[in-house]
Amino acid sequence: MLARIKEFLGMEAKPKEEASEQEVEKVAEEEKAKPRIGYIHLSGCTGEGMSLTENYDILAPLLTEMVDIVYGQTLVDLWEMPEMDIALVEGSVCLQDDHSMKELLEVREKAGLVVAFGSCAATGCFTRYSRGGQQAQPNHESFVPIADVVKVDLAIPGCPPSPEIIAKTVVAVLNGDMDYLQPMMDLAGYTEACGCDLQTKVVNQALCIGCGTCAMACQTRALSMTDGRPELNEDRCIKCGICYVQCPRSWWPAERINMDLGL
Amino acid sequence: MVLGTYKQITLARSTDKQIQKISQDGGIASALLCFALDEKIIDGAVVAGPSEKMWKPMPTVALTSDDILAAAGTKYTLSPNLWMLKEAVRQYGLEKVGIVTIPCQTMGLRKMQSYPIGVRFMADKIALDIGIFCTENFSFESLKTFIQAKAGVDFDLVEKMDIGKGKFWVHTADDVISFPIKETHGYEQNGCKVCLDLVSELSDVSTGSIGAPDDWSAVMTRTDSGETIFSKAVDAGLIETKPMDEGKFGLEMLTKLATSKKEKAMKVIDDRKAMGLPVPFKASNEKEGDPLANV
Incomplete structure (x- = not known):
């Protein structure tokens, strides 16, 4: 099964490493150690869950054979939060919403790994613009990335994260492939994001090469390229951080790329 | 290995008279893109096409x-060019995209494929990446400065620009003007100074003029798909090849220039790290193995 999913994702490693991967798969099957996953929905739009379901080809086996969904609104009929191996937290947390705050703190206690799933959870994203004074809860004013309140182990930004990165991350977690997950661990610390990061962290730092990856990656088309440099339309920027995350000059996963290309 | 991992290295040129007439080398x-289109290996390609301004390219599908x-x-x-990938896939609905990239763009492309964090259903649509050798790049104003101010040629009259034999060449309809490439120093894009890649080490096929005689290109096939497409184009008679000269003006020159780009960049990377400035690449003292690797 793992092999089928990896094939779907184009994650087949070089032949010489196949043996070890088969071993991992064998061990995983023998132990039947299905990770227990919880889905916690805070202030987000359910986009992350929808992106997950876009893995049509592998979704059914993924959900039934590879993981146990043990907690989640509309997914599991359970009021008490159980112990979980992985908690996927979607949405930022509202400091004035006692229920969300309590739930987030409880997640940290009950989950082995807390994943900031999507940009609202990871960077605050669109909810960064909130300033309260609106119905139905005028007092709900302050929405922050969950890492402001609890320790976060992995962040997968994106508005939403792509279906592929969700599947690749799940496979990496199942395989214990910490090398693949390392950038997501590092991104747990990237909580203040903005399209202007391209200017301050790349152009200002003499690193921009005008490749256009940022403008390609921007999920709201807030970026264009002018004279070989990113130009930000601030009115469209939702502070998801994807432009800077995809920039080849922010972090560079050389070994993984060589492995993926078979070089 | 300063030239990256490759399957074969050869000299090659298009056999098409029309391509020979208008191509750089x-x-x-x-030739590869036209062949891939004809064979339906790709259904479109992102290239540096013309814009309304002479010599200012516009990424084009x-x-x-x-x-x-x-x-x-x-x-x-x-x-x-990567910017236009989005248009190619979303607007044009292409399923198999070819793209021409310089090394830094190849890196952005490959990072997106290995970590498509916010990039939905695009990584799997890249069918062919042709990487171009690159020593450095220039902003449009920089280019204008040395074409118009240094070489004294009106942009509109330029028919071809070229770098070779240590000089920057400007061809007009009835004249060829050159100046030492050294005179362009100080105008190169700043981001190029930390770049460790001259030969597009991560492309499917990379090509460029360094190490090749006039009107030929050096070609390196790197990935399985790159090797397959190149071989098919050769078998189809659209590209002819001849062995690369091992000597001073061939492989030796390519190796020398690739090494010198890496050594210069490593010094800048080390200096930046010492100052606490960000660089995505490892400093010399952080590297295990090849001290000039693109990591």
């Missing part, structure tokens, strides 16, 4: 051989 990028030929030839300034 051997016309390999044009090419759907026909004519579109591809309209983009032939090197423009020594920035063309953010």
Whole structure:
């Protein structure tokens, strides 16, 4: 099964490493150690869950054979939060919403790994613009990335994260492939994001090469390229951080790329 | 290995008279893209096409051989080709995209494929990446400065620009003007100074003029798909090859220039790290193995 999913994702490693991967798969099957996953929905739009379901080809086996969904609104009929191996937290947390705050703190206690799933959870994203004074809860004013309140182990930004990165991350977690997950661990610390990061962290730092990856990656088309440099339309920027995350000059996963290309 | 991992290295040129006439060197990028289109290996390609301004390229989605030929030839300034990938996949609905990239763009492309964090259903649509050798790039204003101010040639009269034999060459209809490449120093894009890649080490096929005689290109096939496409184009008679000269003006020159780009960049990387400035690459003292690797 793992092999089928990896094939779907184009994650087949070089032949010489196949043996070890088969071993991992064998061990995983023998132990039947299905990770227990919880889905916690805070202030987000359910986009992350929808992106997950876009893995049509592998979704059914993924959900039934590879993981146990043990907690989640509309997914599991359970009021008490159980112990979980992985908690996927979607949405930022509202400091004035006692229920969300309590739930987030409880997640940290009950989950082995807390994943900031999507940009609202990871960077605050669109909810960064909130300033309260609106119905139905005028007092709900302050929405922050969950890492402001609890320790976060992995962040997968994106508005939403792509279906592929969700599947690749799940496979990496199942395989214990910490090398693949390392950038997501590092991104747990990237909580203040903005399209202007391209200017301050790349152009200002003499690193921009005008490749256009940022403008390609921007999920709201807030970026264009002018004279070989990113130009930000601030009115469209939702502070998801994807432009800077995809920039080849922010972090560079050389070994993984060589492995993926078979070089 | 300063030239990256490759399957074969050879000299090559397009056998198509039309491509030979308009291409920069051997016309390999044009020939491969046209072949891939004809064979339906790709259904379109992102190339540095013409814009309304002479010598200022615009990333363009090419759907026909004519579109591809309209983009032939090197423009020594920035063309953010990856930006146009989004249009190719979302607007044009292409399923198998070809793209021409310089090394830094190849890196952005490959990072997106290995970590498509916010990039939905695009990584799997890249069917062919042709990487171009690159020593450095220039902003449009920089290019203008040395063409118009240093060489004294009106942009509109320029028919071809070229770098070779230590000089920057400007061809007009009835004249060829050159100045030492050293005179362009100080104008190169700053981001290029930490770049460790001259030969597009992560492309499917890389090509460029360094190490090749006039009107030929050096070609390195790297990935399985790159090797397959190149071999098919050779078998189909669209590209002819001859062995690369091992000596001073061939492989030796390519190796020398690739090494010197890496050594210069490593020094800048080390200096930046010592100052606490960000660099995505490892400093010399953080590297295990190859001290010049693109990591």
